[in-house]
Amino acid sequence: MAVLTGVVGLGLGIAGILAFRFSERSRDAADLHSEDDLPEGIAEVLAVLPSAAIVIDAGDDVVKASPAAYTFGLVRGHSLASPEMLRVVGRVRARGLIEEIDLEQTRENSESVLRYLHARVAPLGTSFVLVLCDDQTESKRVDAVRRDFVANVSHELKTPIGAMALLAEAVTDFADDPAAVERFGGRMQRESKRLTQLVQEIIDLSRVQDHAAPATTEKISVAEVVDDAADRARTGAEGKNIHIEVSPPSDLLIEGNYELLVNAVRNLIDNAVNYSPEGTRVGVGVDLVDERIEIAVTDQGIGMSAQDTERVFERFYRVDPARSRITGGTGLGLSIVKHIIATHGGEVRVWSRLNKGSTFTIVLPLAGTANEASATDSAPAGVLIEHSADSTGTASADDDEPTGDNDAPAGDNGDGRATADAPKDLTEESEQRKLTT
Structure with missing residues (x-):
């Protein structure tokens, strides 16, 4: 009885392996067929695009994906890794309209952003959807630096300008006091020089940053x-x-x-x-x-x-x-x-x-x-x-x-x-x- 049970188990195991291999071959054949169904020239165009490119068929399976798409972690197996992007793909297929989406990829077990991505999703023929994705991480960083710089410049300019305005009022109030006018005038000159120096250094910094x-x-x-x-x-x-x-x-x-x-x-x-x-x-x-x-x-x-x-x-x-x-x-x-x-x-x-x-x-x-x-x-x-x-x-x-x-x-x-x-x-x-x- 034990021998019979072992033989049956072995047979079921072999059958399972054969079924799995047949399923994989069928999936590969379906993928190959789907890629062959892409409009002529699309595969060649996707190969030279700087953006990460993904083509999804009517069953939400990934038919073709560029190496960058895998690098960005957008594709897992034969599917899109992002549920949010998958929902956008569904809407684009249903409406036939182009949509754009911004994604933030975070580090594992962390809330810190690893990468900022911008994706453009569009219909491709009657059966496919095309996703083009660009890494926006560096441009986001540059924008943040620029905003910080503008905020700092505004603050630095406000200080001497505000001081000069107050000193000008003081000069007006003490117009009949030569000593006070001289004192406030000297302070206005110092603030003016400070403002001039700040503006000049901003110009100098801009010049050296703009040239390699x-x-x-x-x-x-x-x-x-x-x-x-x-x-x-x-x-x-x-x-x-x-x-x-x-x-x-x-x-x-x-x-x-x-x-x-x-x-x-x-x-x-x-x-x-x-x-x-x-x-x-x-x-x-x-x-x-x-x-x-x-x-x-x-x-x-x-x-x-x-x-x-x-x-x-x-x-x-x-x-x-x-x-x-x-x-x-x-x-x-x-x-x-x-x-x-x-x-x-x-x-x-x-x-x-x-x-x-x-x-x-x-x-x-x-x-x-x-x-x-x-x-x-x-x-x-x-x-x-x-x-x-x-x-x-x-x-x-x-x-x-x-x-x-x-x-x-x-x-x-x-x-x-x-x-x-x-x-x-x-x-x-x-x-x-x-x-x-």
Whole structure:
């Protein structure tokens, strides 16, 4: 009896397998037949479309789907994976009208959106429905950045404009008081300069963001770029009794746009001056490391926390908003630096320690040099030169999101400490954060 039961079970198993295989072959044959029934040329057209393409037959089975459709997770087996899209397909088949749908694909076990998709669903002949789907994730991100930028610009413009309006009223009210008029007039001038600077920096940022590379380039002396940038920043530094020490080598060349590069270096020097106490020094050093030129600007200022370091290149981000209002900072300077250097094929690194100081380093490819001796041999006292060879970790920033390497900065003595006159705490027992633009 047991033997008979086993034989019967085996027979049923074999029958089941044969039935399953027959069913699969029938399904494949039906699919093949359905695809052959597609209007002439449709398969070839779908193959070259940039959109993910899916053709559904009258039974809601997927007849043909492009690789992108599978990549987006729109097709599972022979069916559409999205019930919402399947309902739209049904309406299009019934009404014969084109419909569009936006889909948000979330991560598994999470509410965070993985991908934004836009689909256009249309009748295809009398028996099929065509779905064309595009990934809108990047455009959504760009739109969000643009909206955020507009909101920030509006807020930043409103502050000086509002201040000038109030000051104008005050001048009117105190028209008979020359001292008050002079005082309010001076404040109006400062707010006007702040507004002018903000508008100019918005224009500058727009220009460098719109171009993948500078329109005009030439071989430029690093010494000329650094000296010019330092000279332009000295007026503000002298007002705070801050000494800018510069001693770049005279034989290093880079390829790029002179004014843009001077603007980038000056922005770093101005930033160092603005966030440094009176009577301190700002060092600007140049080094040649692995055929790449490093221009480091070091201050003895307030420094930054790790959280601030991660966000310092974001547009309108300020480490100390109160200090920015006093100095007239717009929060755009470092973002401009990031984009200028990125268009020149370089990167910007930042190391900082709270209440000790910061070092911002521009790294650019070398165009040519007459003498490749290291710049550290002639670096002045007080200049801290970072060396990325001692990389120990990573943190990064993209546009507006951070990754990179943690490099321990070293001074002229090559032992990981600062140069003789630079603040020792700036480099000892510290972690350098490299932000790759």
